[in-house]
Amino acid sequence: MKKLICFGTTILFLLIFSCIASENLYSNSNGFDLSSGENGKAPTILLNSGYRMPILGIGTFQLHGDTCYNSVLSALQNGYRLIDTAYIYGNEDKVGEAIKKSGVPREEIFITTKLYMSQYANAEKAINDALQKLGVDYIDLMLLHHPGANDIEAYKAMEKAVREGKIRSLGLSNYYTEDIEKFLKQITITPDLVQNEIHPYFQEKDVIKYASGKGIIMEAWYPLGGRANRTRLFEDKTISSIAKAHNKSSAQIILRWHLQSGVVAIPGSSNPNHIKENISIFDFELSDEEMNLINGLERNQKHSSFGRRN
Numbered sequence: 001m002k003k004l005i006c007f008g009t010t011i012l013f014l015l016i017f018s019c020i021a022s023e024n025l026y027s028n029s030n031g032f033d034l035s036s037g038e039n040g041k042a043p044t045i046l047l048n049s050g051y052r053m054p055i056l057g058i059g060t061f062q063l064h065g066d067t068c069y070n071s072v073l074s075a076l077q078n079g080y081r082l083i084d085t086a087y088i089y090g091n092e093d094k095v096g097e098a099i100k101k102s103g104v105p106r107e108e109i110f111i112t113t114k115l116y117m118s119q120y121a122n123a124e125k126a127i128n129d130a131l132q133k134l135g136v137d138y139i140d141l142m143l144l145h146h147p148g149a150n151d152i153e154a155y156k157a158m159e160k161a162v163r164e165g166k167i168r169s170l171g172l173s174n175y176y177t178e179d180i181e182k183f184l185k186q187i188t189i190t191p192d193l194v195q196n197e198i199h200p201y202f203q204e205k206d207v208i209k210y211a212s213g214k215g216i217i218m219e220a221w222y223p224l225g226g227r228a229n230r231t232r233l234f235e236d237k238t239i240s241s242i243a244k245a246h247n248k249s250s251a252q253i254i255l256r257w258h259l260q261s262g263v264v265a266i267p268g269s270s271n272p273n274h275i276k277e278n279i280s281i282f283d284f285e286l287s288d289e290e291m292n293l294i295n296g297l298e299r300n301q302k303h304s305s306f307g308r309r310n
């Protein structure tokens with residue numbers, strides 16, 4: 001009998017361990033488990049904070065006023081549950097209004113916002129301001145937008161806000177391997193996520209590898225190459241021929257590549273058709289050969305002058 005209990009306990013332990021291990025596996029550069037995704041419903045991943053986060057969302061950079069409100073509302077109506085905003089975008093209030101109008105329960109929505117460098121010296125106030133503008137009593141994920149003076153102090157203020165229940169998960173944006181390494185030595189809560197420019201012409205494989213070794217999720221800004229450069233990527237021969245083979249758009253192929261690479265994507269759009277199209281990428285799969293072809297497009301070509309690598 002004793003032997004049987006011991007055997008049963010061992011099996012249970014192995015089962016629990018393999019579940020935890022497979023959850024972590026999907027959080028690295030081997031790609032996410034996309035099998036639970038449906039068009040209009042992105043899968044979620046488990047962050048180190050213990051909270052789940054959708055792996056596809058809508059970005060709101062350069063979306064202002066009614067355009068921002070309508071885009072976020074359209075995204076929520078089309079099944080998005082992750083919204084990316086920032087103090088510097090000047091639209092946290094519009095994001096909050098769209099969330100309220102959508103009728104989607106707050107707890108189903110994952111809101112990311114960011115503190116800007118000008119706010120680092122007085123981060124506690126900046127966190128309270130963000131809560132107020134968004135009209136929520138907690139922020140799902142708060143990032144430091146860029147490295148800068150007082151960033152450690154600002155991160156510590158965010159750690160305090162985590163303890164107070166005002167923020168659930170923490171992260172960084174535009175930090176590269178050396179920055180992250182230095183940062184980690186000075187803080188208590190390891191960032192759950194790092195958000196950097198990533199697209200087929202600027203793939204960041206070294207940062208992704210480093211972050212994944214630390215259990216940090218990578219998220220792509222400019223996932224489609226950014227507003228000014230998206231057409232270059234959409235018309236790339238490799239991407240457009242893969243799109244044709246799957247009867248999908250170039251945007252869908254690029255977004256699917258991000259997710260199969262284990263990178264969260266937050267494409268920005270003010271066009272309801274594009275918004276719907278971008279979350280309709282769970283009914284096909286890129287083969288290893290297609291993934292390798294897109295991996296081969298790396299040009300180390302950054303499309304933005306901000307968030308420049310050191």
Ligand SMILES: NC(=O)c1ccc[n+]([C@@H]2O[C@H](COP(=O)([O-])OP(=O)(O)OC[C@H]3O[C@@H](n4cnc5c(N)ncnc54)[C@H](OP(=O)(O)O)[C@@H]3O)[C@@H](O)[C@H]2O)c1
Pocket residue numbers: 058059060061062084085145173174195196220221222223224225226227228230249251252266267268269270271273274275277278307
């Ligand atoms: N942390 C940072 O420093 C940082 C910096 C930049 C951005 N971000 C975040 O990352 C998000 C994404 O970046 P982004 O919005 O600048 O660039 P992006 O997502 O790479 O590209 C957006 C552009 O792609 C177009 N687009 C989107 N879906 C499309 C589709 N299916 N077909 C054709 N065109 C499509 C959009 O036009 P339409 O409006 O016509 O659809 C827009 O011009 C931002 O919104 C922001 O939340 C963060």
